[in-house]
Amino acid sequence: xxxxxxxxxxxxxxxxxxxxxxxxxxxxxxxxxxxxxxxxxxxxxxxxxxxxxxxxxxxxxxxxxxxxxxxxxxxxxxxxxxxxxxxxxxxxxxxxxxxxxxxxxxxxxxxxxxxxxxxxxxxxxxxxxxxxxxxxxxxxxxxxxxxxxxxxxxxxxxxxxxxxxxxxxxxxxxxxxxxxxxxxxxxxxxxxxxxxxxxxxxxxxxxxxxxxxxxxxxxxxxxxxxxxxxxxxxxxxxxxxxxxxxxxxxxxxxxxxxxxxxxxxxxxxxxxxxxxxxxxxxxxxxxxxxxxxxxxxxxxxxxxxxxxxxxxxxxxxxxxxxxxxxxxxxxxxxxxxx
Amino acid sequence: xxxxxxxxxxxxxxxxxxxxxxxxxxxxxxxxxxxxxxxxxxxxxxxxxxxxxxxxxxxxxxxxxxxxxxxxxxxxxxxxxxxxxxxxxxxxxxxxxxxxxxxxxxxxxxxxxxxxxxxxxxxxxxxxxxxxxxxxxxxxxxxxxxxxxxxxxxxxxxxxxxxxxxxxxxxxxxxxxxxxxxxxxxxxxxxxxxxxxxxxxxxxxxxxxxxxxxxxxxxxxxxxxxxxxxxxxxxxxxxxxxxxxxxxxxxxxxxxxxxxxxxxxxxxxxxxxxxxxxxxxxxxxxxxxxxxxxxxxxxxxxxxxxxxxxxxxxxxxxxxxx
Numbered sequence: 001x002x003x004x005x006x007x008x009x010x011x012x013x014x015x016x017x018x019x020x021x022x023x024x025x026x027x028x029x030x031x032x033x034x035x036x037x038x039x040x041x042x043x044x045x046x047x048x049x050x051x052x053x054x055x056x057x058x059x060x061x062x063x064x065x066x067x068x069x070x071x072x073x074x075x076x077x078x079x080x081x082x083x084x085x086x087x088x089x090x091x092x093x094x095x096x097x098x099x100x101x102x103x104x105x106x107x108x109x110x111x112x113x114x115x116x117x118x119x120x121x122x123x124x125x126x127x128x129x130x131x132x133x134x135x136x137x138x139x140x141x142x143x144x145x146x147x148x149x150x151x152x153x154x155x156x157x158x159x160x161x162x163x164x165x166x167x168x169x170x171x172x173x174x175x176x177x178x179x180x181x182x183x184x185x186x187x188x189x190x191x192x193x194x195x196x197x198x199x200x201x202x203x204x205x206x207x208x209x210x211x212x213x214x215x216x217x218x219x220x221x222x223x224x225x226x227x228x229x230x231x232x233x234x235x236x237x238x239x240x241x242x243x244x245x246x247x248x249x250x251x252x253x254x255x256x257x258x259x260x261x262x263x264x265x266x267x268x269x270x271x272x273x274x275x276x277x278x279x280x281x282x283x284x285x286x287x288x289x290x291x292x293x294x295x296x297x298x299x300x301x302x303x304x305x306x307x308x309x310x311x312x313x314x315x316x317x318x319x320x321x322x323x324x325x326x327x328x329x330x331x332x333x334x335x336x337x338x
Numbered sequence: 339x340x341x342x343x344x345x346x347x348x349x350x351x352x353x354x355x356x357x358x359x360x361x362x363x364x365x366x367x368x369x370x371x372x373x374x375x376x377x378x379x380x381x382x383x384x385x386x387x388x389x390x391x392x393x394x395x396x397x398x399x400x401x402x403x404x405x406x407x408x409x410x411x412x413x414x415x416x417x418x419x420x421x422x423x424x425x426x427x428x429x430x431x432x433x434x435x436x437x438x439x440x441x442x443x444x445x446x447x448x449x450x451x452x453x454x455x456x457x458x459x460x461x462x463x464x465x466x467x468x469x470x471x472x473x474x475x476x477x478x479x480x481x482x483x484x485x486x487x488x489x490x491x492x493x494x495x496x497x498x499x500x501x502x503x504x505x506x507x508x509x510x511x512x513x514x515x516x517x518x519x520x521x522x523x524x525x526x527x528x529x530x531x532x533x534x535x536x537x538x539x540x541x542x543x544x545x546x547x548x549x550x551x552x553x554x555x556x557x558x559x560x561x562x563x564x565x566x567x568x569x570x571x572x573x574x575x576x577x578x579x580x581x582x583x584x585x586x587x588x589x590x591x592x593x594x595x596x597x598x599x600x601x602x603x604x605x606x607x608x609x610x611x612x613x614x615x616x617x618x619x620x621x622x623x624x625x626x627x628x629x630x631x632x633x634x635x636x637x638x639x640x641x642x643x644x645x646x647x648x649x650x651x652x653x654x655x656x657x658x659x660x
Binding site for chain 2: 060064152154159160161184185186189190191194210
């Protein structure tokens, strides 16, 4: 037994310096891209055994806070930092889009099996509490041929602060001035109506359990759990079903107006085929990295992520970046000094 | 009296060679343990206040009666959460106390030993089930059951009361109260049963010899004797209900509004902290959540102090009777 302990200590002693030789990069932030990020860090460690990237999915708010305080080497967020946050950060943080996600409306109407189509006005009306019945003309006009019941709509939203909520309300505030003025945009908002469910699973569970309800979940969650969802009318007037293609189309549509700092909202993006409730998710990288070795490693990873990493995204149901955006980001990598 | 006794004990120990250093070490260790409890409590209170300075300055006492919770406009009022925490916990106790006491009395006074021990063991097992499991039971069993049967039945019979009006969603204050009741019953049963079993046999035999029925025996001889302990079990249950997070947030509907009807969704202090903390980006927002934690901390301390007071007064009464 004693021998075993000594052997164990020896192994630890040997492993200790070996670990110290390799570089550890710490990151924290958004939960939504966590599956694809952990896949990337895993694959990257296989090619570069000396670099370990440790990512904690603590939420976008925590990611912004920790990156601003410089307690981690990089952050991640589902909603871009606002001007005030950028001003208050200890270091200038650059935004790098990594993949895209979408949010879809899901509903439970006993007797209705066809896919419903939602106009922006219908979604805003429902979530503002102005449209209260399923057979409201605003819903009915887009769904000719579907018999909608004369039943009250039960609205379900996220109770936890979430990037999913941010994307959803960002869309609502773009298409409804009333929403923008009364409620606004954020990861948590003061909802005019509805029940709150915790997480995608909480919202999906409540919608499934409550007849005549409507809620919103991430596209990935809906696809993986085979939850039916509705079509949404885009800025070109077309009803689009969310998919990897329609989300990438939204990004390509918005790329023409892409600002230099990549802080752009993809909701209600232009383009015939664009799905209107989509968003980038970003990595937050300090503009100046003190440790040159670390800086080199981070930029190396970003380059790999933009090339090889993108190919791994669709298998996990994430929409990859359009090539225009990849090219812009590769150029922007030059801004990082180390 | 107690102090001189301790001194005598220590002198006695120090008098013996070889024991004194060990004794001193032991004394220092337990003293550190005891003091650390005090220090931890003070540090928690201090940190909670220190980290909620912004909302305290901005809203003052109105934080306690403000009813708007708007992270975008940065207007924060905690009353809906305070209300939800208190109402759901009280509702849980209203259901759990009669049930829990009934089970405890049955197990200690009526059930044969062969049945009593296994049932008591099962009850203690229930107390150890993680709360998220209760939350899942709440979502998948209680919510449909409450929506389809309990709420229609209540609004059909007692619908004239404002407490039982509104659309039956299934999620809401009533379901939260039911799930919490299910969670705290084991605490009440397990502690109360131990207390009831500790009532001396002579108490029971004396009243039975006077010709009392079993019910009279329980009411007159057993319950008054065990009152302080039973109170303790109830307050333990209340403390658990006040702080419960996961199971409640899964069934309460998470809506920061004060509604009289128990069918309507509500929100609790623990639930809003758990829900919104990770994504709270602004400083004022984050600190408002910490202030909610401070209020919860204060409510818990108040409840415990109240419990001490009640137990103390009841306990002295019983001693006088003896």
